[in-house]
Amino acid sequence: MAVLETTVAGVATFLGGSGAAGFFTWLRARKRLPAETMRLEVSAAKQVNDIALATLSRVADELRVVTLRLDAVEVAQEASIQELDRVTGLFREALGVLRNVIEAAQHGRLPELNLSRELMDEVEHSRGTL
Numbered sequence: 001m002a003v004l005e006t007t008v009a010g011v012a013t014f015l016g017g018s019g020a021a022g023f024f025t026w027l028r029a030r031k032r033l034p035a036e037t038m039r040l041e042v043s044a045a046k047q048v049n050d051i052a053l054a055t056l057s058r059v060a061d062e063l064r065v066v067t068l069r070l071d072a073v074e075v076a077q078e079a080s081i082q083e084l085d086r087v088t089g090l091f092r093e094a095l096g097v098l099r100n101v102i103e104a105a106q107h108g109r110l111p112e113l114n115l116s117r118e119l120m121d122e123v124e125h126s127r128g129t130l
Contacts, residue, residue: 086118093119
């Protein structure tokens, strides 16, 4: 019987005093807490998403710039390769002509200079720079 009286007195005190108001305040806060936590998590996720989008945008812009530079380098490289092929061909031709000149000189003949028009132009052009 003492347990029943203590329980009834405790419930009466709780409900009659500030206990009921405190209980309901606690209950409302408990229900509101997951929603508030969720709201904060959504806000944080939005901020992270905005940062990620800004970073991706900057990376995309830099990638475009790098792609343009790479395209320019590839074009320059192709032109350089073509010029190297041209000069290599002229060098081989000049070696052949030089070989003929040496053979002619060894046999006491006048050498024949059989130069292509392109090699002649290069010889004429380089004569002024030597």
